[in-house]
Amino acid sequence: MAPASEHEAAYQRFGPALVRKAERILRNREDAVDVVQALFTELIARGAAPVDLPYLYRAVSNRALNVVRDARGRARLLERQQATLAPAPRASGALVVGLDLLARLCDRLDADHRDVLVARYVDELTQDEIAALYGVSRKTVGKRLARVDAAAAALAAEGA
Amino acid sequence: MSGAACIGEPVSWLRLERLALAELDAATAATVRAHLDACAACAGAFARIAEDARPLPRLPAVTVDATAPPWWARWRVAIGGIALAAGAAVALVALRPATVAPPPPGGVRVKGAGVVVVRLVRERAGVIAFDPDDVREDDRWKVELTCAPGGAAWVDVAVVQGREVAFPLAPQEVACGNAVAVPGAFRITDGAAEVCVALGPRAADREKLRGGARGGVVCRRLTASGT
Numbered sequence: 022m023a024p025a026s027e028h029e030a031a032y033q034r035f036g037p038a039l040v041r042k043a044e045r046i047l048r049n050r051e052d053a054v055d056v057v058q059a060l061f062t063e064l065i066a067r068g069a070a071p072v073d074l075p076y077l078y079r080a081v082s083n084r085a086l087n088v089v090r091d092a093r094g095r096a097r098l099l100e101r102q103q104a105t106l107a108p109a110p111r112a113s114g115a116l117v118v119g120l121d122l123l124a125r126l127c128d129r130l131d132a133d134h135r136d137v138l139v140a141r142y143v144d145e146l147t148q149d150e151i152a153a154l155y156g157v158s159r160k161t162v163g164k165r166l167a168r169v170d171a172a173a174a175a176l177a178a179e180g181a
Numbered sequence: 182m183s184g185a186a187c188i189g190e191p192v193s194w195l196r197l198e199r200l201a202l203a204e205l206d207a208a209t210a211a212t213v214r215a216h217l218d219a220c221a222a223c224a225g226a227f228a229r230i231a232e233d234a235r236p237l238p239r240l241p242a243v244t245v246d247a248t249a250p251p252w253w254a255r256w257r258v259a260i261g262g263i264a265l266a267a268g269a270a271v272a273l274v275a276l277r278p279a280t281v282a283p284p285p286p287g288g289v290r291v292k293g294a295g296v297v298v299v300r301l302v303r304e305r306a307g308v309i310a311f312d313p314d315d316v317r318e319d320d321r322w323k324v325e326l327t328c329a330p331g332g333a334a335w336v337d338v339a340v341v342q343g344r345e346v347a348f349p350l351a352p353q354e355v356a357c358g359n360a361v362a363v364p365g366a367f368r369i370t371d372g373a374a375e376v377c378v379a380l381g382p383r384a385a386d387r388e389k390l391r392g393g394a395r396g397g398v399v400c401r402r403l404t405a406s407g408t
């Protein structure tokens with residue numbers, strides 16, 4: 022069990038990075054800070070063991086996606102979103118995952134695929150990094166990514 | 182927002198953050214820095230991190246009474262058993278013994294969500310407490326749910342004080358997850374209260390809730406704080 026001071030130190034050290042990550046998903050700082058603070062208060066309350074940045078990255082993804090998936094949370098996010106908090110993708114031709122698309126894809130994808138969606142198109146992790154972060158093979162990541170791309174293509178076709 | 186494209190494979194945000202935190206080993210850091218020297222897009226992304234001087238709000242203090250019994254032992258859970266008995270134009274809460282198999286500790290079963298565990302969160306002067314026993318007028322309250330991802334449950338919150346029943350939040354469907362905060366916060370005025378959280382596969386009928394809900398309801402009694 023880690024003392025609260027260790028988690029508080031981790032919050033000071035990693036908090037800014039985690040808030041930036043949550044902002045890329047949620048597109049507003051207030052909700053991003055809420056997600057990160059809720060994570061650390063939970064870790065402190067549980068007396069959880071010390072955790073590293075990759076673990077926290079995954080945890081923030083989960084919590085931020087919970088907000089996106091919630092119907093009322095989603096409506097609030099769409100009202101509050103600030104485009105400047107989400108930089109354009111750096112990879113040529115990469116899927117641009119705005120808040121609306123993210124929300125709609127969340128409705129069609131299970132948790133494993135949502136993780137890959139965020140890791141690849143929001144956090145811009147390489148497939149090798151995603152495989153390491155989630156403890157799966159690169160092949161599995163590729164398959165999940167293909168499923169994500171197919172879901173995005175289907176949504177685009179429906180909107181055309 | 183920059184529209185610049187990377188010259189190759191973008192350096193991930195996680196790797197850039199770890200570079201900024203000096204968490205990368207020397208070889209990896211050198212490789213990343215070499216990429217940043219050649220790639221305006223990734224250098225711009227790293228600059229966003231390096232130049233982000235926005236202050237991080239202080240983490241709320243968390244108080245957890247390790248000697249207290251588990252919170253679920255202090256909640257009164259009744260599946261198909263809580264009754265909000267109507268008075269003349271108002272209602273009283275009455276709890277009936279469960280007549281079906283008891284729910285798992287701290288949770289109720291909801292069709293479409295499985296076991297849903299409720300936690301009441303209080304913020305008092307910047308200090309967070311989970312499942313506290315007392316209430317003050319300046320407290321801010323939230324409800325958290327934990328249930329298996331993939332499910333969803335409708336949630337309604339009733340604050341019962343004597344003969345009065347108030348619903349501080351709109352009924353809402355919440356997607357399952359770990360400690361998912363029910364959107365919205367509320368305050369409780371006028372002293373002691375019982376907070377009841379109704380969970381179900383659809384929105385609870387408030388009139389039925391006042392008169393004796395059939396769905397799973399979890400209640401917690403709060404005493405008025407002396408300070």
